[in-house]
Amino acid sequence: MKTKKPNAFLNKVKQYSGALTILVVLLVVLALTTKTFMRVDNILSVLRNISVNGLLAAGITCVIIIGCIDLSLGSTCAAASVISVVLNTSMGWNVWISIIVAILVGGFIGSINGIIRAKTMLPPFIITLAMQQTIRGIAYVFTEGTPIISTDNTFNAIGKLSWPTIYNAAGEKVFEGIPVIFFIMIVALVIVDIILSRTRLGRHMYAVGGNMEAAKHSGISYTRIAVSAYVIMGIMAGLGGVIMSSRLYSGQPTIGVDFSTDAIASAVLGGTAFGGGYGSIMGSFIGACIIGVLNSGMSHLKIDAYWQMVVKGILILVAVYYDSIKDDLKIKRKKKAEG
Amino acid sequence: MAKEQVLLMSDIDKRFGGVHALDHVTFEVLKGEVHVLMGENGAGKSTLMKILDGLYTADSGKVFIDGEEVHITSPLQARDLGVAMIHQELSMCENMTIAENIFRGEEMGKYGMVDFKKMYADAQKILDDMNLKLNAHTIVKTLSIAQKQMVEIAGAVSHNAKIVIMDEPTSSLTEVEIKELFKIVRDLKAKDTGIIYISHRMNETFVIGDRVTVMRDGQYIDTLNVAETNEDAIIELMVGRAITEVYEGERAEGGEVVLKVEHFTNEKLKDCSFELRKGEILGFSGLVGAGRTELMRAVFALDKVEPGAKMTLFGKEVHFKRVQDAIDAGIGMVPEDRRGAGLVLGHSVATNLTIAVLKKFIKGIRVDKKKEREIVEEYRHKLSIKTTGPDQVCGDLSGGNQQKVVISKWLAAEPKILIMDEPTRGIDVGAKHEIYQLMRRLASEGVSIIFISSDLPEIINMSSRVVVMHEGHIAKVLDGAEEEFTQTKIMRYATGQGQES
Numbered sequence: 001m002k003t004k005k006p007n008a009f010l011n012k013v014k015q016y017s018g019a020l021t022i023l024v025v026l027l028v029v030l031a032l033t034t035k036t037f038m039r040v041d042n043i044l045s046v047l048r049n050i051s052v053n054g055l056l057a058a059g060i061t062c063v064i065i066i067g068c069i070d071l072s073l074g075s076t077c078a079a080a081s082v083i084s085v086v087l088n089t090s091m092g093w094n095v096w097i098s099i100i101v102a103i104l105v106g107g108f109i110g111s112i113n114g115i116i117r118a119k120t121m122l123p124p125f126i127i128t129l130a131m132q133q134t135i136r137g138i139a140y141v142f143t144e145g146t147p148i149i150s151t152d153n154t155f156n157a158i159g160k161l162s163w164p165t166i167y168n169a170a171g172e173k174v175f176e177g178i179p180v181i182f183f184i185m186i187v188a189l190v191i192v193d194i195i196l197s198r199t200r201l202g203r204h205m206y207a208v209g210g211n212m213e214a215a216k217h218s219g220i221s222y223t224r225i226a227v228s229a230y231v232i233m234g235i236m237a238g239l240g241g242v243i244m245s246s247r248l249y250s251g252q253p254t255i256g257v258d259f260s261t262d263a264i265a266s267a268v269l270g271g272t273a274f275g276g277g278y279g280s281i282m283g284s285f286i287g288a289c290i291i292g293v294l295n296s297g298m299s300h301l302k303i304d305a306y307w308q309m310v311v312k313g314i315l316i317l318v319a320v321y322y323d324s325i326k327d328d329l330k331i332k333r334k335k336k337a338e339g
Numbered sequence: 340m341a342k343e344q345v346l347l348m349s350d351i352d353k354r355f356g357g358v359h360a361l362d363h364v365t366f367e368v369l370k371g372e373v374h375v376l377m378g379e380n381g382a383g384k385s386t387l388m389k390i391l392d393g394l395y396t397a398d399s400g401k402v403f404i405d406g407e408e409v410h411i412t413s414p415l416q417a418r419d420l421g422v423a424m425i426h427q428e429l430s431m432c433e434n435m436t437i438a439e440n441i442f443r444g445e446e447m448g449k450y451g452m453v454d455f456k457k458m459y460a461d462a463q464k465i466l467d468d469m470n471l472k473l474n475a476h477t478i479v480k481t482l483s484i485a486q487k488q489m490v491e492i493a494g495a496v497s498h499n500a501k502i503v504i505m506d507e508p509t510s511s512l513t514e515v516e517i518k519e520l521f522k523i524v525r526d527l528k529a530k531d532t533g534i535i536y537i538s539h540r541m542n543e544t545f546v547i548g549d550r551v552t553v554m555r556d557g558q559y560i561d562t563l564n565v566a567e568t569n570e571d572a573i574i575e576l577m578v579g580r581a582i583t584e585v586y587e588g589e590r591a592e593g594g595e596v597v598l599k600v601e602h603f604t605n606e607k608l609k610d611c612s613f614e615l616r617k618g619e620i621l622g623f624s625g626l627v628g629a630g631r632t633e634l635m636r637a638v639f640a641l642d643k644v645e646p647g648a649k650m651t652l653f654g655k656e657v658h659f660k661r662v663q664d665a666i667d668a669g670i671g672m673v674p675e676d677r678r679g680a681g682l683v684l685g686h687s688v689a690t691n692l693t694i695a696v697l698k699k700f701i702k703g704i705r706v707d708k709k710k711e712r713e714i715v716e717e718y719r720h721k722l723s724i725k726t727t728g729p730d731q732v733c734g735d736l737s738g739g740n741q742q743k744v745v746i747s748k749w750l751a752a753e754p755k756i757l758i759m760d761e762p763t764r765g766i767d768v769g770a771k772h773e774i775y776q777l778m779r780r781l782a783s784e785g786v787s788i789i790f791i792s793s794d795l796p797e798i799i800n801m802s803s804r805v806v807v808m809h810e811g812h813i814a815k816v817l818d819g820a821e822e823e824f825t826q827t828k829i830m831r832y833a834t835g836q837g838q839e840s
Binding site for chain 2: 194195198199200203204206207210211213214215216217218219220221277278
């Protein structure tokens, strides 16, 4: 980003060097210390597990780029999860329509976040903290706090399906195939990446996060940008919720309580600046991979589940600290330039 | 009787990037003197005071307090050395009491426990000694601005300040409050405190000042005894740089009226009406806070106006709801606060330059990279913006080049009306010259320019007509074709005493 370099690809790698280094080191360490981690079935399981967090990380990246935050994404997942199953199994709606409505409800929740932010200018932390409670509460009210079992085979298959499954001559399975939900995530990320990097909306989002006042002076509507970013977030959370439901064969009002932790950690690890104005889907994807590998790897290292939380917490702190000194370094460099 | 020197700032030099903010300035204050510091915006007064207060560090030069050399590196240290700054924007903890604010940061007591009884007693004594009818238990939020200022001064007194800096202390006070403030200033004087008084108000200099030092463009100009000088002499020192070829060129002639603004009123504006003609440079002069920027913000739909306001653009009545409407109608605005409102400093020259014209090269998800580069290169070349490349981060550019990026951003949108708010503030003479040339060229191409400036020589030399504002209303419109602009004339209207002569 700094100055023009001849090799664009090298530049890209350099841009994500920090996150990529962490990822590679983790993989090497796990390959050497465990026999099980690098097995194909385990890698496929990691891919399956990062699918939802990848979606959420992409959504939160948009929100952080415009200088905001979303703590309500986990509740939004739960709401979408419940709605998809209620519409489909309980009310007998077509499976695809149920899914689309659930995802749109996610987007609608996001739009409320965005409108409140733009109209009141309250801190996004507070708005989405309140929204987190509200939405979770509604999900509980809807379900009386219990999971709703999904009986639709199509719906339940989404979380299970893999492609391409390969058989050998004897008809034995040699390769399970890559989980379909991983493909879904990749497609969604590509779309969000295109929005961010190739559309006017995307550029406006970076501008608003970089300097809200300058953006306003350039004719950019803050309301439009805030709503757009939160709607993208909401749609990602809605999609994530549906995928969770399918994997669990049920609508779960309790899921996603700690989803925002992993999503924010992924974005920050991927170099999204908490102050807004910088960040990329590629970076957040790498961040999501790190979190996924870490989650799985710690289990293979037989680290106690409670200790896993401790490790992740510390990792987030380190990543945020690195993010902050990265900004300091930038300022220092600027000061140097100013003499 | 010769008074003792309490402060000497000797040969102070400070640069910010390409800007020479202070050029070897020497400044002294005597005990028991009110030393007024005057100069236009950007003359370096605030920078000099911030160095004294430890907010900035000088590149070179020495500071002596009571004859001893000191190295001030923080406001806290400045306070310990007896320097107290009464800020332009008051910095107090609004929800705390007067006493807590006076002793903020040095609460008395043992083992980390605050001795509230002693604190309130001491604070009350200070207030009483200053004859302020205030209770030390009062929450600061409930005080008037003048009272808050008094409390800040009380804080300074509590530290036995030797030097008190007052930065535009009267800017938000009423006449009565100013009288009270002056009484306290005189009390401080009687206690041999040296007072540095920064003000734009000429009459105050003569009421309260003993000596006046004038600064201009970061340089020390002269120090005069107030009793031996007059208003005109000081103004001349403040603005009187030789009018060189910096302004070369013909005065732009206005054509037909393109923009008519009528009855603009809001919190900051009182019934403002003016006309802008095709191809003219319409200067807007006035003191800081006169409402020039606010008027333009209203025109550009950044701020709202009360009903009854009317705007006619190219003969058609228009109502802008959003900034984008103004942009679509052919208006561009180079804001006063270039770093705060003009640019995203952390982003590249290319992204900043094209942010208002993305439509030209992004259609849906199709980004015409070639077209984008063309736009960037065109203006980089036209305005000779000095960068390492289109991807250089704007924060790393000099002030002049940053300003050129902001101007380019609007030129790329091909405006018919360009509002330029203090476009030359804080940039060097060379870049100023280039911007003046550009303004003349644009005007000759038929672009109408609204030119806000606090720099009188540039207003006088660049404007076709000059609108003078005073306290939110338009005091006078001077036409260069009918009369000659003079600084005194403009200053008179700007200070609200313009009706006579």
